[in-house]
Amino acid sequence: LRSIDQIIQINYRYSIHFTSRLFQDENPLLLDVLHCDQALTPMKVLCVLDETLLYHHPQLSKDIQLYCMHNSACIDLCSTPIVIQGGEASKNDPKYVTMLQEAIHQYGICRHSYVMAVGGGALLDMVGYAAATAHRGVRLIRVPTTVLSQNDSGVGIKNSVNAFGKKNFLGTFAPPSVVLNDAHFLTTLPMRDWRSGIAEAVKVALLKDCLFFEFLEENAARLMDRDMQVMSKLIYRCAQLHLEHIATNGDPFESGSSRPLDFGHWAAHKLEQLSQYSLRHGEAVAIGIALDATYAYLMDLLPAHDWQRILQLFSALGLAVYANELSNYLSSPDHPDCILAGLQEFREHLGGRLTIPLITSIGHSIEVNAIDTNVMMKSIELLRQYHTIHEESIS
């Protein structure tokens, strides 16, 4: 009997919208994206809120309930919003995923109903995983509320939780139905989150867009003054570059060995874990980028001037380029708590050959399949020195 060979093609379509004060009565965006005008019955929505957000927006849960009540012909909010602690805590404890899957069961959410997640990137990752696995995937509305989630993770097609001590070990690729970026949430973000989210903008600029890097250099001071106009532009350009990459790179579900958007991320993921998640993802990414840029410089791949511009931009943005965890166990590179173990873990998560993106100039990247660990250790030492001098010059 001859074998049967089949190609199956799937098309996903989703959009990212930009707004402010999404849940204020006069804002029609949510009704528009739910296509309520075409529905015979109200759209069922199960809402999940990031607890961290409620400190600054204590009225949010009530606002959402009122919004849905005033539009009850269109939206059927099937319970009061479920509030879950945000940050990595929600990805580390499996009980949250189970709790949400059970809520989807209990409230009769189907593949044509919606789960709406409002919060930071970690919460969106966790809720996305629950939504993608219940009924083999119910519709997901993401309302990212941090710089990092609005410009990076929240606009992408992944979800995940941590397991067995590994970041993002469990997850799926599952494009959201729609992403709603609400700028108002950024105004109440703690400075540390505001700043750290910018690291992913630096990353995507370094990989793909020299002019965007110049924009960041020119506007670093304004960004530190929390200029909302500059931040809006930053987020828009990041989202644009991110989606363009997913749609055109030829491997959106990452079945190959290459993952060009993960510049600096092998070290970043390991640093987050080693710091027991006291480092924010963006903070760890800034260090990871600085590290791989330094490595590229020492390997004569990246001109010294470009390397210096990168470190200077991080300084101007108030982002450290070194953390003590970088130097832990560096004398025993095989120790699982040595930063270098992150290389193997990164390869394993992705699969196939080790493939690390590096930059050769601002806006241009290559991929390498081996890392010289001696040069990497020198890069860490160089960053440590830079950091020490820089800290001293501040104080």
Add this chain to the structure above:
Amino acid sequence: LRSIDQIIQINYRYSIHFTSRLFQDENPLLLDVLHCDQALTPMKVLCVLDETLLYHHPQLSKDIQLYCMHNSACIDLCSTPIVIQGGEASKNDPKYVTMLQEAIHQYGICRHSYVMAVGGGALLDMVGYAAATAHRGVRLIRVPTTVLSQNDSGVGIKNSVNAFGKKNFLGTFAPPSVVLNDAHFLTTLPMRDWRSGIAEAVKVALLKDCLFFEFLEENAARLMDRDMQVMSKLIYRCAQLHLEHIATNGDPFESGSSRPLDFGHWAAHKLEQLSQYSLRHGEAVAIGIALDATYAYLMDLLPAHDWQRILQLFSALGLAVYANELSNYLSSPDHPDCILAGLQEFREHLGGRLTIPLITSIGHSIEVNAIDTNVMMKSIELLRQYHTIHEESIS
């Protein structure tokens, strides 16, 4: 800021191969499909075996280990095969999924390594779910060992486990890397499993292929004599029709309301649950098909002659068209243990409008969006009478 709208296209490709005695030394199929000749290092494989299979093939685990040892330049079997109880038990207890995800973590299985599942449809569903969620999806080789899994679930693109009392509540759409149908495993299948797997062949013939239905009618006696040649043809045609459907129906991941392959399945899923899984999936499907065919007949959608041919074919195949669970709580149709509750559960799992496939003649189907519960209750009563008379005539 204008919204960003993006289309993302994914292409999957997989093949189904037909063989006998896959793990005998001289059989090259496994090496061929792993493309071992192109790999620089041996392909890492984590193997999971269905315990039920080992009763009839006690040497299987050793055979697999020897096969991999003799081909160690190509295959790196990273542990002795993991043996798990097959059947719905493996889908009902969440510990098995967690155990496999942990094994994938522990043995360093990456997106370019393989999980190979050998067993019946339930085990393949469960292993597939674990493989699809670890690292956002590692490669899966399915070796289905029952009629039902070789002709239906094992060649499709779904995986799942049961949760919160609902069949297949958790799962993903994730095409396997490759499916290897080994005919030898069918020779040792208990008669009950041999027979019940044929129900899905009747289903796909009724929906899509009148000539295939005639083939089943003509060969019913040979099938009951366990003629392997007829069974091979049956499985091949089913697999062909199944894949053709997935690739060409325009909605492989079932985002719409229509699910034409699920003829008879609203009742079948509910019957399995009501019988506490003492009914095999195929047995429940036979009853579900008979029920919806009877309903179509009573609704004047299906000619009497076609209806009778269907019931007669099930008789000739030794498949009952009635189970007592059909009549439970029929006087209180809103009771959750009434078979009619299956309609709402089916709608909810799929989402959107209730959409039930029915047949109008052998080989032709339509979809209806409402079911007349009075007529459905009459259909149950008619089947009960048919069953009683038929049972009496046998004894």
